């Protein structure tokens with residue numbers, strides 16, 4: 133049994149004629165981050181400090197228990213899932229495609245408390261099932277997934293990874309997952325960080341030669357009024373989703389999709405991590421997360437204020453958002469700019485019907501933090517169509533259309 137910390141703080145089929153690209157439609161659903169601004173008890177105040185990542189928040193929520201009374205709906209902070217099938221005949225599952233972890237797990241029919249509305253894998257119903265039985269535990273920011281390994285055929289769209297080992301969860305990592313619209317997680321990080329040394333699905337697809345190129349890419353539709361969530365493309369990327377060409381960053385450490393970032397700049401203002409820092413592209417995280425000092429400084433310079441009673445959650449006055457500067461992420465000498473529209477999350481508070489303009493820059497104050505890592509989540513990946521190139525070990529960014 134091994135542990136792994138995953139950032140997983142978030143997360144698509146049709147066939148294309150050329151180059152055997154497999155398209156998996158991504159569906160989006162409202163954020164899991166049910167927030168509690170305006171509540172009163174000390175515990176709830178404590179919870180308010182942890183807007184940073186939905187799973188992290190939810191862990192604390194689990195530890196504490198008790199109802200979340202002031203849910204916020206969040207129009208920008210969306211999650212994206214797609215459908216896979218496991219076994220013969222196929223059993224369907226909705227999974228988050230997470231580049232910040234490397235295992236596949238789905239709830240097991242043997243799980244008690246996994247949320248009966250979730251699809252649960254029943255190995256007795258599959259003729260291609262092969263038992264394994266090794267126990268597994270994956271530590272997420274919100275809690276642990278526990279279960280055991282099994283092997284079966286896993287289909288993503290029209291392509292199948294045969295004899296794929298995955299985890300049957302007998303315990304889900306926190307209420308977030310129990311309540312989530314998706315059933316499980318499909319990790320798309322490197323095999324190097326796969327718990328129990330299980331080969332990742334993507335590596336299996338490449339090895340079994342069912343995709344032409346060892347490349348996948350994500351397009352996230354950020355239009356909140358459009359029901360199409362986006363697309364995961366296996367085997368390449370689709371020029372219809374981006375302008376210009378990709379700028380590639382070499383993967384510096386295989387595990388997450390990690391690379392070096394030159395700096396972060398506020399246009400017309402300060403520069404952060406001036407000597408470079410490490411960053412990851414993580415479809416499993418909604419926001420942009422970074423080292424505490426830098427994130428605080430960015431929020432202050434942009435004029436975001438701490439939300440009352442919070443130590444880590446910043447918000448803008450909504451009428452000032454239009455005049456906020458661009459924030460640039462300098463990668464390989466090229467600036468990737470986010471506008472305020474990209475990095476401010478407009479959140480409506482149901483009870484009072486007031487809008488809150490949350491900052492998309494989040495402190496990562498988790499005890500699970502490994503080093504001063506920047507996490508470029510969906511706020512960034514939505515603006516920049518991202519290609520994950522396993523063959524050349526590089527990540528490519530191009531402006532999404």
Ligand SMILES: *[C@@H]1O[C@H](CO)[C@@H](O)[C@H](O)[C@H]1NC(C)=O
Pocket residue numbers: 241254255256257
């Ligand atoms: C799993 O499938 C078997 C075979 O169809 C069935 O007998 C069993 O009741 C199922 N288990 C559950 C918990 O649904």
Ligand SMILES: *[C@@H]1O[C@H](CO)[C@@H](O)[C@H](O)[C@H]1NC(C)=O
Pocket residue numbers: 294295340
């Ligand atoms: C999967 O396992 C079966 C039986 O163990 C074996 O016959 C088959 O060759 C394996 N397929 C792959 C692609 O490994």
Ligand SMILES: *[C@@H]1O[C@H](CO)[C@@H](O)[C@H](O)[C@H]1NC(C)=O
Pocket residue numbers: 263264265266281297328329330331
């Ligand atoms: C279970 O799967 C793991 C990871 O693929 C493998 O190392 C191990 O040998 C398997 N064990 C059995 C009993 O099949």
Ligand SMILES: *[C@@H]1O[C@H](CO)[C@@H](O)[C@H](O)[C@H]1NC(C)=O
Pocket residue numbers: 355356357358359
């Ligand atoms: C967003 O999607 C809606 C519904 O499909 C469409 O009417 C609208 O034009 C889109 N907005 C933008 C900015 O593309």
